[in-house]
Amino acid sequence: MAATPIDLRSDTVTKPSPEMRRAMAEAEVGDDVFMEDPTVNRLQARAAEIFGREAALFVPSGSMGNLVCLIAHTRPGQEVICDENAHIYSYEMAAMAGVAGLLPRLVPGEDGILTWEQISRAIRPRMYARAQTALVCLENTHNMAGGTVYPTRLAQEICERAHEAGLLVHLDGSRIFNAATFLHEHVRGMTGKFDSVQFCLSKGLGAPVGSMIVGSGALIERCRSIRKLLGGGMRQAGVLAAAGLIALEKGPQRLGIDHENATLLAHELARMPGIRLNPAKVQTNIVIYDVRETGLSSAEFLAESARRGVLGVPVDRDKIRMVTHLDVSRADVERVAAAICELAESLSLSRASAPMKNA
């Protein structure tokens, strides 16, 4: 068993590089609630510039970034259209309902990708006694669909048609740079039509903490107050922003390596007995596979993997997610594949030698 486990639970587990730690130690700081932290101000200006927007806001997490935008765009009692497995719906403590007072209106996307046709059918008619649809939220890449990417033209069409219908559109772009890497496009062109975009510095880009919201100057002003309302006003946050700046400048360039590693892992897994996935669907750094036919639940399979030095997370009873990131090399992925192959084969052998029921 490997001494240090190979941690594929998430791309959030990455540790700041020595360069980041140096920049954090040396960061020039001020009180960001007074908007006087020069490093935070630099990070915000740079994010706005990269996305071609008027302004940006540094927030402690992707969840807070999404929630701040939801509150900024809506009022309690309204509806938000999103995919049925959207992170804002499934993994953010029901804050959409519990804090923002919104009703989620779920649409089953194909691999997490919605079409305007599906969205338009979910819009509530303007009728007394009906909750009113205010917002559409897309997720790119889509986490629980296995890191799938929106074709840019489709995302743009959804924004255009939603605006014509009087709706706003938010992008949970936590992994938007992974999508840009897959498409060989620039985030500016991919996201310019959204009313707000949240993206994470702390996932594949490698920063220890933080996310950004980008949008119009007026939106960001509003978001700044809402961030404070939620307790997210940070003080000498320049120590975090310094790492964020390095993540933003250097992180995107190496995401292709994570994608190659995920593709390699997917192809290896697809050959193993009892493991089901379609490696052709792996576009970025997330691999989701089904272990039902091994005879174990995802939790049981993961416990056995952990004993062999490999960590992942369960998606549901049958499915497991593994995510490649900057602290995982190709050699690590080969070790992961060998360990899971040994596990899958031993389970397959024990199934073959088990006495047949009702023989």
Ligand code: TLP
């Ligand atoms: N995702 C985490 C877990 O919460 C599942 C992960 O390990 O992938 N949007 C998307 C699409 C996300 O994947 C995440 C985090 C968030 C929002 C929230 O970001 P944080 O964790 O910074 O609040």
